Amino acid sequence: xxxxxxxxxxxxxxxxxxxxxxxxxxxxxxxxxxxxxxxxxxxxxxxxxxxxxxxxxxxxxxxxxxxxxxxxxxxxxxxxxxxxxxxxxxxxxxxxxxxxxxxxxxxxxxxxxxxxxxxxxxxxxxxxxxxxxxxxxxxxxxxxxxxxxxxxxxxxxxxxxxxxxxxxxxxxxxxxxxxxxxxxxxxxxxxxxxxxxxxxxxxxxxxxxxxxxxxxxxxxxxxxxxxxxxxxxxxxxxxxxxxxxxxxxxxxxxxxxx
Amino acid sequence: xxxxxxxxxxxxxxxxxxxxxxxxxxxxxxxxxxxxxxxxxxxxxxxxxxxxxxxxxxxxxxxxxxxxxxxxxxxxxxxxxxxxxxxxxxxxxxxxxxxxxxxxxxxxxxxxxxxxxxxxxxxxxxxxxxxxxxxxxxxxxxxxxxxxxxxxxxxxxxxxxxxxxxxxxxxxxxxxxxxxxxxxxxxxxxxxxxxxxxxxxxxxxxxxxxxxxxxxxxxxxxxxxxxxxxxxxxxxxxxxxxxxxxxxxxxxxxxxxxxxxxxxxxxxxxxxxxxxxxxxxxxxxxxxxxxxxxxxxxxxxxxxxxxxxxxxxxxxxxxxxxxxxxxx
Ligand SMILES: Nc1ncnc2c1ncn2[C@@H]1O[C@H](COP(=O)(O)OP(=O)(O)OP(=O)(O)O)[C@@H](O)[C@H]1O
Ligand SMILES: [Mg+2]
Numbered sequence: 001x002x003x004x005x006x007x008x009x010x011x012x013x014x015x016x017x018x019x020x021x022x023x024x025x026x027x028x029x030x031x032x033x034x035x036x037x038x039x040x041x042x043x044x045x046x047x048x049x050x051x052x053x054x055x056x057x058x059x060x061x062x063x064x065x066x067x068x069x070x071x072x073x074x075x076x077x078x079x080x081x082x083x084x085x086x087x088x089x090x091x092x093x094x095x096x097x098x099x100x101x102x103x104x105x106x107x108x109x110x111x112x113x114x115x116x117x118x119x120x121x122x123x124x125x126x127x128x129x130x131x132x133x134x135x136x137x138x139x140x141x142x143x144x145x146x147x148x149x150x151x152x153x154x155x156x157x158x159x160x161x162x163x164x165x166x167x168x169x170x171x172x173x174x175x176x177x178x179x180x181x182x183x184x185x186x187x188x189x190x191x192x193x194x195x196x197x198x199x200x201x202x203x204x205x206x207x208x209x210x211x212x213x214x215x216x217x218x219x220x221x222x223x224x225x226x227x228x229x230x231x232x233x234x235x236x237x238x239x240x241x242x243x244x245x246x247x248x249x250x251x252x253x254x255x256x257x258x
Numbered sequence: 259x260x261x262x263x264x265x266x267x268x269x270x271x272x273x274x275x276x277x278x279x280x281x282x283x284x285x286x287x288x289x290x291x292x293x294x295x296x297x298x299x300x301x302x303x304x305x306x307x308x309x310x311x312x313x314x315x316x317x318x319x320x321x322x323x324x325x326x327x328x329x330x331x332x333x334x335x336x337x338x339x340x341x342x343x344x345x346x347x348x349x350x351x352x353x354x355x356x357x358x359x360x361x362x363x364x365x366x367x368x369x370x371x372x373x374x375x376x377x378x379x380x381x382x383x384x385x386x387x388x389x390x391x392x393x394x395x396x397x398x399x400x401x402x403x404x405x406x407x408x409x410x411x412x413x414x415x416x417x418x419x420x421x422x423x424x425x426x427x428x429x430x431x432x433x434x435x436x437x438x439x440x441x442x443x444x445x446x447x448x449x450x451x452x453x454x455x456x457x458x459x460x461x462x463x464x465x466x467x468x469x470x471x472x473x474x475x476x477x478x479x480x481x482x483x484x485x486x487x488x489x490x491x492x493x494x495x496x497x498x499x500x501x502x503x504x505x506x507x508x509x510x511x512x513x514x515x516x517x518x519x520x521x522x523x524x525x526x527x528x529x530x531x532x533x534x535x536x537x538x539x540x541x542x543x544x545x546x547x548x549x550x551x552x553x554x555x556x557x558x559x560x561x562x563x564x565x566x567x568x569x570x571x572x573x574x575x576x577x578x579x580x581x582x583x584x585x586x
Contacts, residue, residue, distance in 0.1 A: 050479060071478075071483070073478050073484070076478075076479060076480060077481050081479075082479055084476070084479075088473055088476040089473075089476070090469055090477075092472065093468060093472065101480040104462065104466055104481055104482050105480070105482070109462045109463070111461075111463055111494055113461075114457050114462065114464065124462070164480065168480060
């Protein structure tokens, strides 16, 4: 069963087509990738999925719901979480406070509960804290919970972002270039983590990544786009040998050299 | 004995200077100690102050409530509101109209004022909180003026001359009619405002305000409804202003539209920004500065406004985060 289905997605900015008639799906429980040269429109696809961009046309079905044109926070509540290509942490807040933002949509204490601090509110706060500590443990940085997030190393700030996304208790996790800026060791740990998120937590993963080694290692299905259009789809081997894909990447490289 | 205690106190005073007052305030018991001492002083003040000083101090507590209310909007949620006096007016006029025209008991007017404040907050906040902050400032400015002009032109609000003869409230047959009484009422309100602010700040909602303030898109991506969260801040701020307005009307027994001019909104905003947005002790200091400065420099006459402005500028230049130091 497909957890996510994208049908004939169209997106344009000021008459310029960024996504053109794009369709693809992500199977429940799979690890899928969306790849393509720089500027192909990958991040724009994520922004459409998560409600930050309103597509001009097309449909997005997530877990049986049409989510196209819904507000980002509603989509997160439906069970789709994301990380950003450029770190978007709450910089002056502690690591734990950052992760607790993810639990916001799974909890409900309002202003009256905040003032009264009654039993239910205290229980909810305690549960939130405990679950978020577990998320930090899962990504491997439980010792940093009280640190101000911007004081962490880049690699650890990435982990805070993953923990924060996990704290929303998602069904589908969208990772936008999670390996960017990581060193070799950190990349290996990321590969293991991606697999653990799927195997242990049962969360479906869709990732955008330029590191082909990583993509080929973890993904079961790869969708390749160029200029907002799908040019290939399949497993690692099929995609690697597809002449259109080779051309898209090589063509870009030649342009860059020139 | 006297020597020892003396030397330790100077030592600790030096330690405070060296290590920073903030570090000393970090442990909970030290903070409670300071709060208890301050509360003691505040409670004892009526024993030593004359009536004029009592008026000034009541006004300080009153502005503490207003500034803390606006702080929820500006400091916590990061929204610029230039029409906060409107909510203060809603509360004051609700109490004024209900007690003077309909003879309703003062205490019963408070829930009504809260209801109207919530309505006003939702009506103005609902459609405008989607706007960018600078547009919001203009809309709130307009809203503040509209409320004042309505009050100026309706018959029920007494037109330009306002309402007089608002009944003084009483508690179990004991009428609140002296400045000492109102001093304690406003002190109590200020303490309540601090307590509520503190609890809100350290809650799920308080965190959400901070997320939205730091990065709206990231907050939204984490499942936080930014418009809803801002509306909460706006409405809670409105309630603070409304309730303060009720007691203001009761103390003055007369209100006029001129009390709720744009300058009033700016003054309250000044208190919030001066002390340090989002920080309760900072906002309290801001409110003190707001009320005490013009009183202390009374001899300067109209020059004091200029001096005030210059001092403000200097503080904002050298301490853009406000008087109260930022955490860490
Ligand atoms: N908000 C926007 N307004 C105008 N143009 C946009 C906007 N967002 C994206 N674009 C354009 O859409 C195209 C695709 O951008 P996008 O960020 O989706 O690419 P990408 O595949 O994620 O690239 P990269 O690998 O460099 O991250 C680019 O040409 C970009 O300039
Ligand atoms: Mg991108």
